[in-house]
Each structure stands twice: as C-alpha cells, then as structure tokens.
Amino acid sequence: MSTGPGARRFDERRLLVALFGAGTAAFAQLYSPQSVLPDAARELATSASATSLLVSAATLGLAVGVVPWAWVADRVGRVRAMTVAMLGATAVGLAVPFAPSFELLVAGRAVEGLFVAGVPAVAMAYLTEMLIDAGATAMVPRAAGTYVAGTSMGGLLGRLVSGGVAELFGWRAGVGAVAAACLIATAVFVWLAPRDRGPRPGATGHPDTSGAAPGRAGRLRALLSPRLLVLDAQGLLLMGGFVAIYNYLGFRLTDAPVGLSSGVVSLVFLAYLAGTWSSARTGRLVVRHGRRRVLIVSAGVMALGVVATLSAWLPLVLAGLVVLTAGFFGAHAVASGWTPVAAPQARTQAAAVYNLAYYAGSSLFGWLGGVAFALAGWPGTVAMVLALVVVAAGLAAAVLRDQRA
Structure with missing residues (x-):
C-alpha cells in the first residue's frame, strides 16, 4: 500500500508529523461531544451521567477494539491498519449526528470508537519499532511525547470546533463538523507515514523460522509481568x-451560579494546550530524570490541579484545569511510551493492552464520575478522581523501577 513520499525511505520527521496527524484525527472525533454534553442533555432530556454515554460509549468501543486492531495490524501491516481505521471512524462520525434517537446515537458512537481504536492500538508499537530499526532508540521517549501531543491537540480541536459550531448550528452540527475536519488530518498521515515492515512473522499462519519471535507463552509472561500490569493501571486510573x-x-x-454558555465552556478546553506542551516536554525530562520519577511527579501535579478545581473562584478553577491537564498528559506520555519498550517481545500486544486499560478506565470512571456528581456534587467527583490518582502514584512508586528494557 503506497503511503506517499514517506513510503520511499524512513524519515524521522515524517514519522513524527504523520503520527501527530493520526493522533489528531482519532482523538478529535473521540471527544468532540464532550464540550456540548449540556446542550445534548437539554435536547435529549437525559441526565448528566446518561448523556456522558456519548463519550463513554466511544471510549468503551475503543477499549474493546484495541486488541483486535493489534491482531489485524500484525497481519496487514500497521500503516494500512491505521489508515483503514481512521477512514472508517470518519465515515461513521459523519453519520452519527443524523441518528434520530439517543439509543442510536450511543450505538453509533460505540462503532465510531471501534474504528478509532486502530490508531492507539498500533501507533506506539509502530513508532517504537521504526525508530529502533533505524538505530534511533534514544528518540523513542521524545517521539512518544510527540504522538501524545497530537492526541491532546486532537482532543482540544475536537472540543473547540464542536462547541463553536454548536453555538451557531446546534450540537449535532458541531460533532459532524469535527468528523469532516478529521479528513485533513487523516490525509496527512496517509501521505507522510513511512512504510512499516508489513505483516509480522508468523502472523499470517506461516511459522517464523528466524528463531527471533517469542512463543505465545513468552508474550503472555511479558504482558502479565508486574511492571506491565502497573503501567496498565496508570492508564486505567489516571485516564478515568x-x-x-x-x-x-x-x-x-x-x-x-457560573452560568456560562456552551461556546464559552468549550474554550475551557484550551487547557489541553498544557497537555500538548507537557507531553512533548516529557521525553527530555525522562532522559534527564528517568521514567519512574517523571511519572510519579506528573501524577502529583495532576492531583494538585484537581484540588484547585474545588475553588468557587473561576480563575483558580481554570488554572487548576491547566495544571491537572499538564500532569495527566505528562504521566500518560511516560506510561504509554514505557509500555512497548518494557515488552520488546510483544510490543503490539503490550501497547494494545495498555490502551484497553486506558479506555476502559475512561468509560468506567467517566460514567462513575457522573454518579458521584449526582450524589455529592462537584466535591464528590473530585474525591473520586483524587482517590484514583493516589492509587496510581502509589502503585508506580511501589513497583516500577528504571531499568533498561
């Protein structure tokens, strides 16, 4: 499958820009309803926790889809799998706003999430493998940070575009506009992505005779190692x-008493720029201080930001949002980039399981946060989130060690 000039030879810059585009295309669609949930709740006459299913159904679909997409990528090639996934997600995303009922909206979002899963299921393993094969192993932390920066930029653009368009044409038009815009980011990826190895050895049913591929038992042991399980827990808890x-x-x-409009509230998501900055910066910090320390400190920064959102003073709430966003994306960049490095014999599977945990946390705790909100207001949601962050940081401190993997 041709992927444009980037397919002719490996180019690290093309790889980074292509993955930035992939992250943008996938995550703009995934979270585009989030800034218009209050508008959707009013039109659909649904509760806050029920309306949040427009986000949670997509992330649940993504969680279900990451492992199958990893399997597909091993058989058809990673670039081809990601391309099909992004085109499929965009097609479904364009159709979802026309769904006539809440149930069909939720179902459509789940299918959209299944397609979006093809990007995070493969991206980290793809970039890690391409850089290691090119003898640029030292670039892996920075490249992982660049990809995560693309995911944060996609999340930001999806929320801003949907919220802005919703002010003029309604929330359904806002969500559809995001899917249309994602065609551009998808084109960037298709044009620039360097070609990968193609199908993995033994993936098509023919045995690998090189002696290099580990057996199924070896991969399973790697996936169930304490280090991998704790890294998966970071995704589950922090993302949730x-x-x-x-x-x-x-x-x-x-x-x-705040009473902001949906369009103004969508501007709150500019806090995502802090995540774009912190995830890109994380690679340098990891080289200097080690993955474990940067991960734990990032979780602590996230906790400080969460506490600040309890304030009744709007500027402090917004500052807290910026801080927690920077902390979260810093932690995510470390954990997601560490996962394929920590399991060299099962990179694709390790990245897929991390993403399974990551988006399962998003679906589960994204919904449970609404239950806490209904029971105890905003302090209830904050208390739940703080508990998740404390557990994640405690596990990281107890189990993870900086080791060359």
Whole structure:
C-alpha cells in the first residue's frame, strides 16, 4: 500500500508529523461531544451521567477494539491498519449526528470508537519499532511525547470546533463538523507515514523460522509481568479520573451560579494546550530524570490541579484545569511510551493492552464520575478522581523501577 513520499525511505520527521496527524484525527472525533454534553442533555432530556454515554460509549468501543486492531495490524501491516481505521471512524462520525434517537446515537458512537481504536492500538508499537530499526532508540521517549501531543491537540480541536459550531448550528452540527475536519488530518498521515515492515512473522499462519519471535507463552509472561500490569493501571486510573473531570466540569460551569454558555465552556478546553506542551516536554525530562520519577511527579501535579478545581473562584478553577491537564498528559506520555519498550517481545500486544486499560478506565470512571456528581456534587467527583490518582502514584512508586528494557 503506497503511503506517499514517506513510503520511499524512513524519515524521522515524517514519522513524527504523520503520527501527530493520526493522533489528531482519532482523538478529535473521540471527544468532540464532550464540550456540548449540556446542550445534548437539554435536547435529549437525559441526565448528566446518561448523556456522558456519548463519550463513554466511544471510549468503551475503543477499549474493546484495541486488541483486535493489534491482531489485524500484525497481519496487514500497521500503516494500512491505521489508515483503514481512521477512514472508517470518519465515515461513521459523519453519520452519527443524523441518528434520530439517543439509543442510536450511543450505538453509533460505540462503532465510531471501534474504528478509532486502530490508531492507539498500533501507533506506539509502530513508532517504537521504526525508530529502533533505524538505530534511533534514544528518540523513542521524545517521539512518544510527540504522538501524545497530537492526541491532546486532537482532543482540544475536537472540543473547540464542536462547541463553536454548536453555538451557531446546534450540537449535532458541531460533532459532524469535527468528523469532516478529521479528513485533513487523516490525509496527512496517509501521505507522510513511512512504510512499516508489513505483516509480522508468523502472523499470517506461516511459522517464523528466524528463531527471533517469542512463543505465545513468552508474550503472555511479558504482558502479565508486574511492571506491565502497573503501567496498565496508570492508564486505567489516571485516564478515568481525567475524563471524569472533563465530562462533568461543563455541567458545573453551565449551571448557576457560573452560568456560562456552551461556546464559552468549550474554550475551557484550551487547557489541553498544557497537555500538548507537557507531553512533548516529557521525553527530555525522562532522559534527564528517568521514567519512574517523571511519572510519579506528573501524577502529583495532576492531583494538585484537581484540588484547585474545588475553588468557587473561576480563575483558580481554570488554572487548576491547566495544571491537572499538564500532569495527566505528562504521566500518560511516560506510561504509554514505557509500555512497548518494557515488552520488546510483544510490543503490539503490550501497547494494545495498555490502551484497553486506558479506555476502559475512561468509560468506567467517566460514567462513575457522573454518579458521584449526582450524589455529592462537584466535591464528590473530585474525591473520586483524587482517590484514583493516589492509587496510581502509589502503585508506580511501589513497583516500577528504571531499568533498561
């Protein structure tokens, strides 16, 4: 499959720009309804926790889809798998706003998430393998940070575009506009992505005779190692808390006494720029201080930001949002980039399992945050998120060590 000039030879810059485009295309669509949830709740006459299913259904679909997409990528090639996934997600994303009922909206979002899963399921393993094969292993932390920066930029653009368009044409038009815009980011990836190895040895049913591929038991042992399980827990817990904050902060800010409009609330997601900055910066910090320390400090920064959102003073709430976003994306960049490096004999599977945990956390705790919000208001949501962050940081401190993998 041709992927444009980038397919002719490996180019590290093309790889980084292509993956930035892939992250943008995938995550703009995934989170585009988040800034318009209050508008959707009013039109659909649904509760905050029920309406959040427009986000949670997509992330659940993504969680279910990451492992199958990893399997597909091993058989058809990673670039081809990611291309099909992004085109499929965009096609479904264009159709979802026309769904006539809440149930069909949720179902459509779940299917959209299944397609989006093809990007995170493969991207980290793809970039790690390409850089290691090119003798640029030292670039892996920075490249992982660049990809995560693309995911944060996609999340930001999806929320801003949907919120801005919703002010003029309604929330359905806002969500559809994001899917249309993602065609451009998809084209960037298709044009620039360097060609990967293609199908993995033994993936098509023919045995690998090189002696290099580990057996199924070896891969399973790697995936169940304490280090991999704790890295997966980082995704599960930190992502769950992060999505809960962003899902329900909009309800707090549109309700009295703040009373902001949905268009203004969508500007709150400019805090994602802090995540773009921190994830790109994380690679340098890892080289200087080690993955474990940067991960734990990033979780602590996230916790400080979460506490600040309890304030009744809007500027402090917004500052807290910036801080927690920077902390979360820093931690995510470390954990997601560490995972394929820590399991060299099962990179694709390790990245897929991490993403399974990551988006399962988003779906589960993204919904449970609404239950806490209904029971105890914003302090209830904050308490749940703080508990998740503390557990994640404690596990990292107890189990993870900086080792060359």
